[in-house]
Amino acid sequence: MYNQMGITYIFWVSDTMIACPWMREWEEKLLFILIMGTLAGGSISFNCPSSCICASDLLSCVRQNLHQVPKPLPSTSVSVDLSHNNLSHLHSHWLSSLSRLHTLRLSHNHIRQMSAHAFHNTTSLRYLDLSSNLLQDIREEWFKNLCELEELLLYNNHIGYVDDGAFTKLNSIQKIYLSWNLMTNFSFQSMQNLSNLRTLDLSSNRFLKLPVEELSALPAFIKNGLYLHNNPLTCHCALYALLTHWDNRGFSSVVDFFEAHTCLYMGNPRAIVRILQTQNGFDNCSLGKLQRLPDNGLQVLVGKSIMMTCNTSLPQENTTYLWILPTYEFLAFPGNSNQSFRIHPNGSLEIRKAEIWNAGFYLCIAVNKWLNYNSTHEVNVTVHYPKHEGETFNTGLTTLLGCVVSLVLVFIYLYMTPCNCFRCCFKHPHTPSPPLESRGQSSILCGTPPASEGPNSRRAGINRHVVFLEPIKEGRCEKNSKVIQLQSDSDSASSVFSDSPIVPT
Template sequence: MICAQGVAAPLVLSSLLLQLAGGSCPSGCLCASDILSCGSQGLEQLPAEMPASTATLDFSHNRLVRLEEGDFSGLPRLDTLRLAHNRLTRLSPGSFRNSSGLRHLDLSSNELHVVEQHYFQELLGLEELLLFNNRITRVESKALSGLSNLRRAYLSHNRLTDFPFFSIQEHSHPFLSTLDLSSNRMPKLPLEDIAALPASVQSGLFLHNNTLICECSMYSMFRHWEQRGYGSVKDYREEHTCLVYGERRASVRFFQHTRFFENCTLRVQSLLGEPAASLLAYEGDSVFLDCQTSLRGPQLTYLWVSPHQEYVAPPGNNVTLRMFPNGTLEIQAAKTEDSGVYLCMAVDRQQMRNETREVNVTVAVHRSEAEPFNTGFTTLLGCVVSLVLVLMYLYLTPCRCWCRKQPPAATPSPANECSAQSSILTPTPPATTEGPGRKASNNKHVVFLEPIKEVQNGRLRAALASDNPKLQHLRGDTDSITSVFSDTPIVP
């Protein structure tokens, strides 16, 4: 019978398998193996019955408004659930009951406002959570605390003003490597809570495109991440902005416009979890180096060794290095020659123990942010000076030949009139050729020559062949009457 049906045989077989598995394929949906796809069907509620064997369930691009208790309780094998692009505003308690095996949950592009603590408490195996592009303004403190297997969480493009970083520490979320909080509305960051995060979380913590207020502590944290090569900073340098004095219209890209943080003190400390092994500072900064050690007790003594092999103990050398009793070393008004490796030694004389730590300090010359403006200003100034020189040449030169009294000529000749060969740099009228054998004036300064129509040395000049008043090449024969670069006429 199945063979006679031909093409319909696979559908019949699939239907039989679904019945054996304990469910039927909802109308308008596509069922294949353990996949149930009901996307773009205009559904306002979930189907009453779904195949119990479903592992991947897709209800994206529908009109779902709410998830009710036990909606997925009949799907014990559910691994991936896609509910993106719906109208979900809230999840009822128990919505994911009997779905502890769910690993991938996509709730992006919905209308959720608050992530309540009961939303995901049954999802102990959840690894990936997508909540971006909602209207979330708050994540409750315990909303993610039970997700011990969580690896990636995406909450970008929401309206968050804060986030409970203290709820995702290393002991509670050992596998978390990506937390995307970009494009939200957070004005400040709880730096101590972020410092408690393991380095694997810090390197995958995306905070760009927030409304952060420019602060030295915030700036130091991101600078530290940049030095460590964290992808969350390296890949989005231009998107990291902050608001100067909290003004929205005064947003600056602080990785490029560093002049707003010239007076900030850069510290090497446990602010960011692990002690920094290297530090970048700029000339003029006051740089603090903390002597990180596991030794404890009031009996500890500290000693620093500078890159120039100078031993520094409290209170310091009172010139460039100052040392505090707790072991912190201050480089006052850092200079480029202060760069190098600084060695800290902590000594416990009672227990006969000591620890050392190295910090590599690089002091760079501060790059001025005004350089592009100075270059443009110099160009503009050059144009203005050139214009003034041209105006001086046009209007401040002495009287031209037509306003000076000409000496009487023995014989009226066109050569006594103003010629097109007049110099443009001298008030002295150009010399003319008055006749064969007559020398031109020695005061002639030629910048360019235009063709003239007159007889010279008894011959027509080569310029007569063209009426175009352009610069003519002076021939090196007997027709040349003067040198372009000489005041002395050349007469054959």
């Protein structure tokens, strides 16, 4: 029996040690080594920071106004709680001694930055809470070693940017919470291969537009837990078609928050429209667009690899996957003999190097014996040849450029065509005829008829219906050259078409 630091150690000695002296010496040495190892281990495991509470494998330092992480941390800790403090930075290797760490809570601090190796030697970590901090971005190298992480809480930060590969190495991740941040875009395509992901919360951010094609290509088990409500989205038919399609399929992300899916008409913050209500203003959106959503269409270039997910809601456990190729061949796990087609454990089908004859419809059949349920999913694959590097202009730009050139040529032809006849282009100005050449015209508006007028001149004005006014420089009309204003339509008609000349009153 041995007592140290209030702990009593009891060692049992067998009767064999007393009966066999030669064995007694060997067992005494072994017993001495065991005692020293136990005492050394006991002294390390009970090094608890003064501002914290240690209980078995738990370490709690909540609400201690800590500005730095306390040292040393007990190496036997499985759960560490440092929430509600004033921590602002996580340094490299600060958890290197906690190889058994399972749960880490760091919420309600002032953490702005983290070192690339902040989570070094924490491969057993399964629960990480970094919510309610001051993080502004998420870097790819932060979580790359957390291969066992299942739940990641990042809500209520100031996150505006997330690296495309920030979560791609989290093979065991099941839940990611990114709500109540400042994000305007997100790489949904990077979530394709996370076969265990069941919850991705992106609600209450600042998304103005969603990539409908990327969202439609996600597996059904991700779309079922993809929360996008309470974002200032702009209303458009593609968004309405997407959410209506998810509602018809009964996805929890839409059904559970039916009234919280809103959009802004023409981007006006005051014009809020509830997307999934009956009278929502989307009457002009054709329901036929629901069938044209790229929910199961993929495109790939010749020679590139492509991954097709078996888009079913069945759990991966106890589920068997079978693919039917466009050539009506059956393909089971793990794939064909030359590995040009490979089936992954989660049911995804990978084509290593796509060829033009690989295009067509692929059918996935998932069967779960325990649930006594099967599901099918169809994928349409289109294979394209890569474009040449010299092909810089697209069709739309070429057409627009041709229209502009045509308009310029038309204007040049109409307004800038050169004149071949010099005399035709520059005509001499018209010289008025002498006033005495057409006395018949001028005498109509003269106060007194000219003295030289005879019976022939009177006859000339009998059937006249048009009056030509010309400047009169000489003769008797010069004194009364003003045109008499006509008082009425009847007076003007009688004065113009009268047989007798106009006599002033």
